[in-house]
Amino acid sequence: MNRRLVVYIISDSIGETGEQVVKAAISQFVCKDCEIRRFPYISDEDQIVEIMNEAANENSLIVFTMVVPALRKILIEKAQQHDIISIDIMTPIVDSLQKVLGDIPKNEPGLIRKLDEKYFKKIEAIEFAVKYDDGKDPRGLNKADVVLVGISRTSKTPLSMYLAHKNIKVANVPLVPEVPIPEELFKVASKKIIGLTTNPIKLNEIRQERLKALGLRNEANYASMDRILKELDYAESLMKRLACPIIDVSNKAIEESANIILEILKQNV
Missing domain, CATH: 3.40.50.2300 (Response regulator)
Structure with missing residues (x-):
């Protein structure tokens, strides 16, 4: 029955x-x-x-x-x-x-539900970092928890990905003297922007290694000291205009720079 x-x-x-x-x-x-x-x-x-x-x-x-x-x-x-x-x-x-x-x-x-939510937030932050990496889409700047700005080889992308794994939505903007800064950047609150700078000698070494990896000659303008100093001066003047905190990443591991950023964000909450 x-x-x-x-x-x-x-x-x-x-x-x-x-x-x-x-x-x-x-x-x-x-x-x-x-x-x-x-x-x-x-x-x-x-x-x-x-x-x-x-x-x-x-x-x-x-x-x-x-x-x-x-x-x-x-x-x-x-x-x-x-x-x-x-x-x-x-x-x-x-x-x-x-x-x-x-x-x-x-x-x-409900612990498993909390773990799932944390996982999905992480995935969302990682996808955000990829989408708004290297200034690809300035519309993402307003949506970001933090915006990293700096010249080439100042660890913008690695830091963005590291912070994404901490559930932080990060966008980053490369600073190049010849390329206009997106207007959207000036609409972001200063406390949400972090400037990244570095030692010119250290940067010269990094860029020369980068050129070697690409099979290019060391004498390229990209790695010249004059070019590096020009970019650093430009970046510093822009960061002053933005009134944002600046971190020197010269001798810092990604984790160390990320922890400084997290501390800055915590203080600004």
Whole structure:
């Protein structure tokens, strides 16, 4: 006899895990009249009592993912009182992990959702950094959490990507004397702009290595000291106009420069 079945998914988080497990189990049966009802974010005894009173009037099954011990205990007790079968999905796994890891569970609802949100924010920040790298689209400057400006080889792109992994949306603008600065840059608040500068001798070495990697001659204007000094002077005067903080990246690792930027952003919140 194929009786109507109502499966109640009860969770102190979103309840998605319980529902997916139930759907997978039900697929093993020819259940022509099965209904799944999900009750997320259950946080007190009154809610549990109300659900149990409803379930008691039907051919029901309780499946729950409750990580808060007090709520879990109440739910099990109420299910027993109504003679309803209840299945605890999380506790056996959590208990086993506790034994193997020798650690105490946090018993905090919704942690996986928080982790997922953090992951997607990171991906969004990385995509933003790629889209608005090297001044590709000045329309992104207003949307950025921080805008990096500096001449070529001052670590703008590596810093943008490093900060993106910290969920910071970064746009960067290369400063070249012959190329006009996008007007959008002057509409960005000074506290959101970071200027990057470097030692000319160090930069000369970096640019010469860059030319070698590209199979070009060291004598190219790009790596000449006169050209570098001209670019640095231009960048410094522009940064003064923007009234933005300036970081000398000459002898700093990417992580070190990024931490300085993060500290500046924190102070400006």
